[in-house]
Structure formats: structure tokens, C-alpha cells
Amino acid sequence: MSSDRDSSEERESFPVDRTNEELAPLPEYKVAKTSSIDFAGLLTTPLKLHEDLKSGCGGQLWPAGMVLAKHMLRCHRERMQQSRILEIGAGGGLVGLGCALGSDLEIPMFLTDQEEMFSLMKYNIALNGLEEKVLPRILNWGEPLTQEIIDFKPDIVLAADCVYFEPAFPLLMQTLKDLLALSPSTTVYFCFMKRRRADMYFLKTARKAFTVTEVVDEDRPVFSRQGLFLYTFTKK
Ligand SMILES: C[S@@+](CC[C@H](N)C(=O)[O-])C[C@H]1O[C@@H](n2cnc3c(N)ncnc32)[C@H](O)[C@@H]1O
16 A cells, blocks of 8 residues: 555645636536447447446546547557556446457456446446456545555556546545555556646646656547547656
8 A cells, every 4th residue: 555645634735716617518418328339440349338327427428538448449459458457437437348348358457436336337347248357346536445456556547537526636636646656657547628727736736746748649639629638647
């Protein structure tokens, strides 16, 4: 376990955003449905994704998840095959399940989120026949990592659209620090949509704690116009 866990008093305080500046809208709330997604032809077997908001906002597809999944499938298929992969804030599992379908994983990966999302993650894993390759787990940001995750020592951490709720920023930052402390070679792939000015404070805080690198991706001219950012975080 990382010895540099912050006490709740010491966790970074993020400035409260009082501007109410909406740069990009939250996705519209939709009725429950199951979609088929091939990530612009990157999957030969399309992902079946059930979306249902009754468990929370993670129950629907978010734009950063599409960008991150496409990037991973386009640029990291081979690396993913032999990697220990963990997704945080996985929601219904769009990114992790897309990666598992498109890469012949030798090590089962973890999809993690809060308890409310557990049944949807499990449902979507089964919907795609990925029970052997993808394991659902509860991981609440800010809480100490379980022994199972500590022993797993992920070398790829996926995080899509986890920056959207300011009170959770210090908790998210703590979990990222804990995960990056497990192994010197861990890479966090972090994609988010800038909706409010405070979202950039999150990035500023991340730059103090980690090496933050903007990722080169052929879709960047398009997704950056939509307010989406894709970075890697590695240990300093
Ligand atoms: C906007 S959704 C993104 C879902 C998915 N990554 C995607 O891109 O489609 C954010 C996710 O973060 C999860 N989340 C929010 N606060 C959390 C916390 N404190 N601990 C763990 N997960 C959290 C939510 O349950 C939700 O599934």
C-alpha cells in the first residue's frame, strides 16, 4: 500500500467553481436500451452495451469513453494482450469491455466502479461472453485499495469521463496516486471532457503529482473541438 496516502485534511483542496460555466453539455438522459458498438470498425465482433441510468450516471455511454476505447484499440492492442488492466469509474464497461473484445487478453482485467454500478458491469460482461476475461469489482475512489488490487499491480489503468463531479476530485486523485504507487511502470490513460473551469484545476493538480503527457491520436483534431482531452499519467 502506498505510504503517501493523504489524510482527508491534507487532500488537495480544489477551488470551488462558482462560474457555473457549461462548456459542453452532459449527455442527454436516455431510456434503457442495448446498443451494438464497433468503435468505427475497430472491432470485428461489436460490443453489446446495455445502458440503464437507474444505477447512476455511469449507466450510459459518455463521449470520453468512446475516444479512449478507440485510442486503446488503435494504438495499444498488442500491449494490452499481456498487460494487467484495471478500469476505474467504468460505468457500464464501455471502455474495458471494448478493449477486452478487441485484444486477446492473457490476464483477466478488472472493471471497477461503485456498488450501484456492479450489476450493470456484471450484466454487460455476461452479455458479451467475457466472464473469463473481465472481472467486476467495487472500487470507491479515496478508499484504500483492496489487497487483490494491490497484488494485481495494474500496468494499464483506464479512466474515462471520471472528471465531472467536483467533490469527488480529491478522492479520484488519491486513488490515482495509490494506483501509480503500486508499480513504477503503470500508465494511466485518462480521457475527460472539459465542462467547467474546475475540470482544468484537476489537471493542474495531476501535473503536480504525476508526469502528464498529452496523447497523440489521429482523432485529436475532432475530439479537441468537442472539449475532450486525452492524457497519460505516469509516476514522476
Ligand atoms: C461519467 S461516468 C463515466 C462512465 C464510463 N467510464 C464511460 O466513459 O462511459 C463516471 C463514473 O464514475 C463513477 N464514480 C463516480 N464517483 C465515484 C467514486 N467516488 N468512486 C468510484 N467511482 C465513482 C460513476 O459511478 C460513473 O460510473
